Amino acid sequence: MIPAGTRFQVSLPTPLGVVGSFVRAEDREAFEPVYESALAAELDEIIAVIPHEELAVQWDAAVEFAILEAEAGKPNHAWFHNVWEGTTERLARQIDRVPAAVEVGVHLCYGDVAEKHFVEPSDAAILTRFANLSAKQTTRSLNWVHLPVPIERDDDAFFAPLTGLALNKETELYLGLVHREDGVAGAERRIAAAKRHLARGFGVATECGFGRAPEGTTLPLFETHRAVAEAW
Template sequence: MTQADTAGDVMLVGSIPHKSIPQAMNMFGPPLAQHLQALPDGEVGWRRFWITRVHFQVLAIHPDLEVIQQPRRDNGIERIYPHDATDNWNFKVRDGVDKIVFGHPGWRLGFYQDAANSYHFFRDLKDKGLLPESVRFQVSIPSAVSAIPPRVMPHKGDLEKVRPGYIDAVRAEVLAMLDVIPAKELAIQWDCSSEMQDVYGGIAGTPAPGGIERNLPQINALSRDLPDDVMLGFHLCFGTLGGWPRFAPDSTDKAVELANAFIEGSGRRVDWMHIPLLDRTDEAYYAPLAALRPDKTRLYLGMIHSMNTYEQRLALARKYVPDFGVAAYCGFGRRDPDELQGILDDHVRAVELLQRSRRA
């Protein structure tokens, strides 16, 4: 097979917990290069802990927000990231503030600065012939609903005061990226975990009905003005805070509904959609995948885990989805760095088995 035949067979969700960007990109980029549409920079450092980085580096220093809880100490020493979902940073909008506005548009959130710095290493891999020119530089950004979930803003009405400002700030950061990264080399991925929890009825005090309607407007606002030359993808997630999965639904039905809604309601072309799968081998769990309406969107099923059942799960998924690529259920940021070689080996093996199943 040529690279054109196999590009899109595997996806890297985002975080790779090495100590440096070159380590992460060099470890996972070249071995998977011919199968990738896009390569992330590993989200090293503080980004390893996903939305928590937004909480302590962005929200905690905003003058119109008050910190009302932060992760408990370890043996009396500060801890920046939570132990579990009960140990989050919590914030309150200060009295008299109607909307949180983030200053310094283009770099206040930190996504632009990280992307601009990492693109140099990505470009170096291409210049050395270690990545095909067709591979994009992937920047994964949590959506507004996931970056600022209800558990982080427990006071009624505060979410609506903070999320619009976050959306404005994200849009400004993506525009800034386009000043240093060619649009034809950039891929933006929206990471969506709270949205999945919402549609499955997993957010306390929020009924599952209406979940899609609650979550779609932010996706349209984030996506609709992205230039056509920029690729757009989605990572839907069951969450890993406190262990994976944070919740384990009995069916893929709501994930399918959410994926279809995001593809159809983003206001522009969606290039890929990632849906995580649990380690389930009952056919009823997979049957709702038949209702996916991807059109030209590349589907990735997050099933590179529990490799002893991988081929069985692959066969079940292929009954309901004619063509798809594979990925892990989430990024690896909360995994031990010593596990990375095994994770990479699983990705290589998973692609081989996927391609073999097509030839069978």
């Protein structure tokens, strides 16, 4: 049974993510406002037909981190100069498109093609800085932020930057630390590490949803997620 008050979540890729993935580099600057306008119109259609108190919108930001990680020496394919300002201002603009009565959150992502990241984050520093800057630029409340936690990382070095997370109290934090490969035990190790560096409470989630995993793994992952959430 679905509890009363549960909202229908619509997850959307950011315009930057689509333009940065599927448009030729030389055309991105001109195409971006066209695509952003079209996506905004589709968002308006969704908002018009689903009651606001029953709807939640999640913006999925992934290509943003390919651009930001390029600051560490990898090829930078951004079509704008200041990558921190450019990526976070764009995400804040999408957050502010959602009416106040509709909940809105963001999923920050390092990719999940064949269950692999496009680059492995050295720690949570870029995630923390990006979340802080994006939230600071919004004019409406941000209801939740989801941060991924790689399966290999249950060490203090990864989680230490989260001490600098400066989200408002009303913004819920979810850590994507539930993985199918190591189940409840692995999630518990990552929870313990996160608690050493976070003064605020947080919820648990999978790292990148339930898709793109091998056939037959979805139900066990749901069961693992439930077990971790109930224990937590």
